[in-house]
Amino acid sequence: GNSVTQMEGPVTLSEEAFLTINCTYTATGYPSLFWYVQYPGEGLQLLLKATKADDKGSNKGFEATYRKETTSFHLEKGSVQVSDSAVYFCALRLGNEKLTFGTGTRLTIIP
Amino acid sequence: NAGVTQTPKFQVLKTGQSMTLQCAQDMNHEYMSWYRQDPGMGLRLIHYSVGAGITDQGEVPNGYNVSRSTTEDFPLRLLSAAPSQTSVYFCASRPAGTGLTGELFFGEGSRLTVL
Numbered sequence: 001g002n003s004v005t006q007m008e009g010p011v012t013l014s015e016e017a018f019l020t021i022n023c024t025y026t027a028t029g030y031p032s033l034f035w036y037v038q039y040p041g042e043g044l045q046l047l048l049k050a051t052k053a054d055d056k057g058s059n060k061g062f063e064a065t066y067r068k069e070t071t072s073f074h075l076e077k078g079s080v081q082v083s084d085s086a087v088y089f090c091a092l093r094l095g096n097e098k099l100t101f102g103t104g105t106r107l108t109i110i111p
Numbered sequence: 112n113a114g115v116t117q118t119p120k121f122q123v124l125k126t127g128q129s130m131t132l133q134c135a136q137d138m139n140h141e142y143m144s145w146y147r148q149d150p151g152m153g154l155r156l157i158h159y160s161v162g163a164g165i166t167d168q169g170e171v172p173n174g175y176n177v178s179r180s181t182t183e184d185f186p187l188r189l190l191s192a193a194p195s196q197t198s199v200y201f202c203a204s205r206p207a208g209t210g211l212t213g214e215l216f217f218g219e220g221s222r223l224t225v226l
Contacts, residue, residue, distance in 0.1 A: 004153075041219070043218050043219045045217065046214040089154070098159070099154075101153040
């Protein structure tokens with residue numbers, strides 16, 4: 001079946017540090033890939049997405065590139081802020097209605 | 112902008128009790144779904160609906176019922192609560208025809224504890 005494997009957390013960084021959260025997937029086709037973010041006390045919201053190989057999704061300084069050859073969709077940001085503290089979920093959708101989520105990575109940014 | 116509204120936000124039940132988690136959206140979205148979020152397991156799909164009168168099971172449907180009598184509402188019923196149903200529940204929706212690439216819009220969640 002389809003699955004998403006995310007970097008284990010929690011991740012703690014200092015403000016202005018470089019962030020990478022790894023995400024790899026297994027799918028029986030060519031999925032669309034997503035990163036969702038969950039701020040404390042809120043529901044998930046879409047951060048960025050990519051729908052085909054080599055696409056780069058970007059939003060709020062975050063980027064992720066759809067790499068078919070390595071089946072990866074790693075999330076990166078060059079300089080994190082305290083306000084980026086949240087839980088980040090990688091997800092895929094293939095054909096049907098269901099989104100398959102990873103387990104989530106909790107990120108804490110220290111001033 | 113209301114978006115997806117879930118009630119209640121918090122609930123404590125005793126084993127065997129029943130309850131309904133309410134979900135309403137005002138965006139005229141055809142697709143609605145319920146997820147549960149558990150530590151170390153991410154989000155798992157419980158039930159979903161592609162339109163009024165149509166529902167289907169997700170990954171973990173046992174112990175839950177749903178119905179979709181209107182486009183706006185998609186309640187989740189626990190008929191006989193068990194401690195294993197202690198979780199945070201999220202309702203999510205999106206427009207029809209956006210299956211492969213479309214964004215899901217989530218409610219703020221309902222935290223349920225079953226004693």
